[in-house]
Amino acid sequence: MSESTVNAQTNAHMSKGDVLMRVEDLQKSFGALQVTDHASFAVERGSITGLIGPNGAGKSTMFNLISGFYQPEGGSVEVNDADVTGMQPYEVAEHGLIRTFQTPRKVEGMTVREAMLVGPQNQPGESFFELFTAPSRVGEAERENLDRVEQVLEEFEIDHLATQPATDLSGGQMKLVELARAMLAKPDILLLDEPVAGVNPTLANKLADQIRRLNEAGTTFLIIEHDMDFIMNLADPIIVLDQGSVLTEGTPDDIRANERVIDAYLGGGGA
């Protein structure tokens, strides 16, 4: 625990040093298996933070705990200085944290454009009563959102997909759509769960470019990824999870050189 705090401090000079999200002593078990074991780390505002670790290290569980899909058994999660521990996913999202899933979620029977329109937050048309009491307000907001969707689709260079069925996309296109849609929610921090799993290298590069672009525009990222080249080139710092707790944290070069990380990946260290 103290180690991660130290690392957070050493990294402080390279960004604004402002913590956007903090996980403190988080615990979760499934039966006898301690999946998250007193894990603590922080994500700095403006960073692209990588979260890596061998299979079963508890990365996805960590995402589920942070985003409110799982309830932790102990510890706390803070987003934007607010304690979001134990909140429902939609409440966590209200605090500026949006996540994606490892397997892209398909929205059956919608076009890409429609599926994207789910992204924007607090749409007046999401209130059943306003559909009848304020239809012009709903229409106005819908038009604005539609424009934003088209703009974002263009930025992601997938505007040609707008009227395709959302289920007829390749894995990579689906990841791009997911990222684009998540951005429509205007998150402060975006949690990406394996954004390039099953994505061809060309699209993966495109995704990396998009993530850098969005990061420069002010979005903080926390990214789980198994593709080492991808994550090492993109993220800094990188946090390594092993057996539910933070093994170490540092720059990509530190991580590459770290013996304990190599051990963990090679299945050493008491696995």
Added chain:
Amino acid sequence: MGQQAGRESEMSDRFDIGAYWEDFTPIERVLTAALGIVTLLLILFLGTGRLGPSYFLFLFGLGGMYALLSLGLNSQWGFTGLINFSVAAFFGIGAYGAALMTGSNSPIAGGFNPIFGLLIGLLLAGIIAVAIGIPTLRLRADYLAIATLGLAEVIRLFLQNERQWTNGSAGIRGIPSFFEGWPILGEFPRLMPGLEIGIIPGTAIVLETTFWRQLLNVSLMLVFLGAVFFILRRAQRSPWGRLQRTIRADEDLAKALGKNTYRYKMQAFVLGSLIMALAGVFYAHLNLFVNPGDLDPITTFYVWVAVILGGSGSNRGALLGGFVVVAIREGSRFANDIAFIPLDAAPLRLLLIGLLIVLVMRFRPQGLLPPQRELIWPSAVGNKAPSGPDKGVPQSDGGDPNE
């Protein structure tokens, strides 16, 4: 086969009937033709006096009632993916709410204005929908299914056994027609003169008080149906409807995007239950008698058939499905008159409906009139719309997408 031909829609002239026909998907053409044939048959049957006009209107009212029930279930299952096996119960709550307030032998109140009965029926259905939704809608979809399965029986048995409140299996009689006591409409059926129409020499059709009363009932049904259809259509094309469809496809996705899915599921569930109760209120004033037998699970089954047949998620489909189910159920009585079938078709109607479902699932799993392709708030799309209205959606895998 369900794939729609990729036709570019030329929005040339909306009022040109030919252009409309051009715009139809193949299935829409088939259905339009079928509708024409059914209409012709009905005219034939009515004209020859085989089918009494009052009875026809009663059946038409029944069809509208099933269409209402289907729209209710569609807003739960079709929009949001909520599995409700209590259709008959919510229908019964509406029917009993109206009957207990207005019926002549009601053990509770009786004699109230039907509008009051309508409100009570809807209120009761709303309360029970919320009560069953609170514990189940936060859980996985199966819990609602199980809870509603139980609820249906609980409500039915309650109505059957709590005689001091519901008259038990004797039911409630003497329910007035909906417009009883209204200024003009209340007297309308009695004021209308008896008309005699002779289309074919030798057969005269007499239109009497019953006919005019049923005509009023059908008008009432059309008003209910029109209002509900309008509300659901607007809701479906809105961000609200889009959110419901997202929940149906993947609730976790909607949650991750910051949507309070519990609230939206509750709204859809209550909305659907209110529509079902409305159908029940209508039924009470159509049939003028309700008993616990009206809450038999078979009603729920018919409504599910109607929704699946029409196309889950499609309001037009639900409308169609509701009428088709009644047409099969009641039409099988007349089957012997149409063709020289060597056996009685009426007892086979369940088999027919079962067969229909098997055929639909095999050849057109998305239903006859699946939802429109893209549903965006109309005024927002403007001329950006890529396709004309009311086109079938090509489903990617052809199968029912859900669970």
